[in-house]
Amino acid sequence: MLVATAGHVDHGKTSVVKHLSGVDTDSLEEERRRGLTINLGYAYLHADADTSVGFIDVPGHSRFINTMIAGVSGIDLALIVVAADEGPMPQTMEHLDVLRLLGIGQYAIVITHIDRVERPRVVQVTEALQSAMGMQWPVFQVNNIDGSGVDDLKSYLLQMAVEQSAKSREGYFRLSIDRSFLLNGIGLVATGTAMSGSVSEGDKLFLLPGHREVRVRAIHSQNQKSATGQAGQRCALQLAGIERSQINRGDWLHASAQTQVSNRLDVRLEMSDRLSFKVRHLCPVKLYIGAKLQPAKLYLLERQTEGNLLEAGSRVLAQLIIDSPISCCRGDRFILRDSSESTTLGGGIVLDPHAGYSPKLSDKGKNYLLAMELPTPQETLQKLLIDQQQTVNLSQFKQACNLQDVDLAAVLQQADLLDKTKAFSLRGQEYLVAKQYWENAEKVMVDAVQGWHKENPAAEGIQSGALLAGLLPVTDKSLYWRVLDNLVERAVLSRSNGCISLEGFRSQRSAEERHHWQLIEEALSHYSHQIPTLADLQNDLLLDDKTVEGVLQRAVVDGRVFRLGAKRFVLFQQLSRFAQGVNQFAIAKPRFSVVDIKNHLQLGRNSSVELLEYFDLIGFTRRHGQSRAVLDATLPDRIFTMK
Secondary structure (H helix, E strand, O other): OEEEEEOOOOOOHHHHHHHHHOOOOOOOHHHHHHOOOOOOEEEEEEEEOOEEEEEEEOOOOHHHHHHHHHHHOOOOEEEEEEEOOOOOOHHHHHHHHHHHHOOOOOEEEEEEOHHHOOHHHHHHHHHHHHHHHOOOOOEEEOOOOOOOOHHHHHHHHHHHHHHOOOOOOOOOOEEEEEEEEEEOOOEEEEEEEEEEOEEEOOOEEEEEOOOEEEEEEEEEEOOEEEOEEEOOOEEEEEEEOOOHHHOOOOOEEEOOOOOOOEEEEEEEEEEOOOOOOOEEOOOEEEEEEOOEEEEEEEEEOOHHHHOOEEOOOOEEEEEEEEEEEEOOOOOOEEEEEEOOOOOEEEEEEEEEOOOOOOOOOOHHHHHHHHHHOOOOHHHHHHHHHHHOOOOEEHHHHHHHHOOOHHHHHHHHHHOOOOOOEEEEEEOOEEEEEEHHHHHHHHHHHHHHHHHHHHHOOOOOOEEHHHHHHHHOOOOOHHHHHHHHHHHHHOOOEEEEOOEEEEOOOOOOOOHHHHHHHHHHHHHHHOOOOOOOEHHHHHHHOOOOHHHHHHHHHHHHHHOOEEEEOOOEEEEHHHHHHHHHHHHHHHHHOOOEOHHHHHHHHOOOHHHHHHHHHHHHHOOOEEEEOOEEEEOOOOHHHHHOOOO
């Protein structure tokens, strides 16, 4: 069991830990000289091989609240230490606020310095503290001079440690580093509280956010040499393969090589009840998560309905936009303070650790976050898949919840979802969807193609992007592409030149129109250094101008040709080739200009401008000032598939 002290400076926290463990956690010369805890201190109380209590002694001075926050993440119980002669003080209340916002649910009250006051004063202080905490927690009265009262506290803590539920070893091993140092004859050591999983000597871990690979040479768990370390324990890991200068406080050691980092987190945020001012949308904040301190901005997802200001006690969905990427998981707790680090604003829980830009929170997006807020992955998947009929990206879900494959299999079985869902893969990602949702998507898609044929009998089919646009309100994009592929594989639908049709469908264009289109298609295919305009084609062909314009308009509707801007036309096959050329160029130069693409594709400038504007429009590229970057390299293969 891990226990942290909390309370005002000079109220005897370090003295209590010393009486309990025999260890003076003020190890720095400055701490001993000033009689003031500055850094986190650690001590251990061992009852037997299976029962131990780890103590984290935190600073009580307001200047070191950042260090206090780093120390109390992941603890099981907090010792609220209050001096009988002074009673609850400002830092006592701020520490209580931080502990509550971090979700700490177990406390013991320790009244110190009882030798300095009369008995009625001890009772008065105890009642004041219990009133402030709102619950009747056990109270222990301690004399810091002779240690009287400590034995009762020690017995209580050891009994709580015996009764403490064993931490689950599910998930990948995760540890937020709060200290790292070099020891003579040993090497580099990193310490922290293991948040999940287990680690053994010789294991390979990854230091995040830099994804540097390290090896665990040796382990001290709960201050004892051990072959393993596991969730809920203080661990000191001797590391190989990395330099001391490459580790920062708050970095994570993680057992999964696939874990991604992010600079956007969707969270459930609760503002402090003690807040004396309102907090504005997009205000700068300081984020404390694990042992990490990071500047961030507070983005209010519900501002359209809840407003741009938060007051004390508000509880909202929000997004944290962080200055640099961090690692975290669904369920991790955090604290927010103002940008000057002088006031605790609030705290909460991470819902989506890999959030995207969200200018407006849709109903679907809100429902997703509400599902992610449920207590267990089983409940979350049940809500998303069955109740909300959403497609779940299992690859992302496993990362968000820190689940290994065996953990996910157990979750699906416990939630009774194996027979109710269908798994599929797309572009290297695993997905899960309710069988009913899949079947509905198939029916809606086939009905949409049938309706298109009825309204456009002369067209060869509907362009795949147009079909997707029409189905998006009722069909998820990832599900759309996989269902489409499946229907084509089963010969229910046919795909040719980017157009989707019912298998066996034949367009009803007249022989004359087919002949006119053949002439126009041949003329379009001859252009290699520019994308022709309507006027160019009318000049090239021995056809009436209105005939050329009419055939082209119908070809645009059919998806046989694409219109760029107001007047340029490009064949489907040519557009596919141009997109492939942009993708190839972007590999060597991720940020490129119009001139770069003009030279690479050997097109005219105007043609290049309108081509890139079209690629921006469909989400293939994105403009950044005078340059562009590929946004979705796989999109051309989906939209411009020939077969």
